[in-house]
Amino acid sequence: MTRRLAIFPLAGAILFPRMHLPLHIFEPRYRAMVSEAMARDQRIGMIQPSAPGEPPPLYTIGCIGRIAEIEALEDGRFNIILTGESRFRVVRELEAPTMFRQVEAELIVEPEEHPALALSERAALELEARAFADALGYTVEWDAVATLDDETLVNAIAQIAPFDPAAKQALLETDGLSERSELVIQLMQFQRRGEQGQGSQRLQ
Numbered sequence: 314m315t316r317r318l319a320i321f322p323l324a325g326a327i328l329f330p331r332m333h334l335p336l337h338i339f340e341p342r343y344r345a346m347v348s349e350a351m352a353r354d355q356r357i358g359m360i361q362p363s364a365p366g367e368p369p370p371l372y373t374i375g376c377i378g379r380i381a382e383i384e385a386l387e388d389g390r391f392n393i394i395l396t397g398e399s400r401f402r403v404v405r406e407l408e409a410p411t412m413f414r415q416v417e418a419e420l421i422v423e424p425e426e427h428p429a430l431a432l433s434e435r436a437a438l439e440l441e442a443r444a445f446a447d448a449l450g451y452t453v454e455w456d457a458v459a460t461l462d463d464e465t466l467v468n469a470i471a472q473i474a475p476f477d478p479a480a481k482q483a484l485l486e487t488d489g490l491s492e493r494s495e496l497v498i499q500l501m502q503f504q505r506r507g508e509q510g511q512g513s514q515r516l517q
Contacts, residue, residue, distance in 0.1 A: 315404055318377065318418040319346050319411070320358040322369060324478045327485045328359045328376040328397040329468040330423045338391040342412035347380065347391050349411070355380040358401060358418060361478050368414060374486045376400045377418075399423055400485070428490040430463040438494050442470060445501040449475075467494045476500050 321336075321343060328334045338347050350357050360375030378395030385391055401418040409415040430438070439458070446453045458466065471484040471493065480500050487493040 315417050315419050317407065318356070318358040318401065318416055319350060320360050320371070320375065320414050320416055321346065322360055322362045322371060322414070324362050325481065326359060327361065327472055327481045328378050328395055329472065329485070330376065330397045330399055331427070331464065332397045332468050332472060333381070334359065334378060334395045334397070334472065336393050336395065338393060341389075344389055344391060345411065346413040347383070347393060349413075350380060351383065356398070357395070358416065359395065360403070361482055363482075371403060371406075371416075372482050373403050374400055374421075374482070375403070375418075376485065377420075427462050427464045430467075430491060430494055434491060434494055435463055435466075438466065438470075438498060441498045441501050441505075442466075445474070445505050448505040463494075464490055467497055470497050470501070474501065474504075476504065 323336075326334065326336075338344055346357060356377055356379055358375050359378050361372050362369035363372045364370050377398045377400075379398055380393050381396040382394040383391055384393070400421040400423065402421060404417040404419050407415045407417055442458070443453075443455070445451075461469070467490055471481065474497075476484070484493055484496055484500075487496055
């Protein structure tokens with residue numbers, strides 16, 4: 314199944330199905346995009362640029378977000394919260410008269426139910442998440458984390474952690490929750506070791 318989709322190219326910002334993403338919309342072209350989406354079906358496509366440029370080239374995979382909450386500010390800006398619905402694959406970019414870009418997108422079929430990790434996988438993820446948060450000086454409510462289902466925990470780390478755009482894209486493109494969880498762990502370990510190495514250099 315393919316559909317026409319208005320897209321919001323934003324480096325470092327990814328969205329997963331069943332997750333939420335708050336955004337502040339201030340550029341005129343994206344204010345127009347939000348207004349058009351609200352008048353149509355409330356859907357926009359979040360996707361990352363793959364390189365600099367104007368317009369920048371795009372990665373192939375993004376995620377459709379439904380505007381679940383919107384606050385219209387007096388100067389024309391918006392605060393919105395997107396709810397992820399389905400990943401999509403760009404088939405081609407369309408010639409469009411709008412200020413914002415549009416693509417023909419092929420929807421990627423997602424599992425209807427929340428997938429789950431093995432107990433050992435969940436334990437390994439939480440253990441590395443604690444070490445990662447400590448290394449970066451983050452304060453985390455671990456009791457609240459323990460109540461999250463596996464999919465939400467994995468995807469929340471993927472969205473929020475300060476990984477570079479290419480790493481975030483790799484997480485978005487990874488199929489299977491176990492595989493994505495393992496990649497999240499590897500990325501946290503890599504960044505944590507880098508932070509610890511920089512700390513050692515500063516002490517010398």
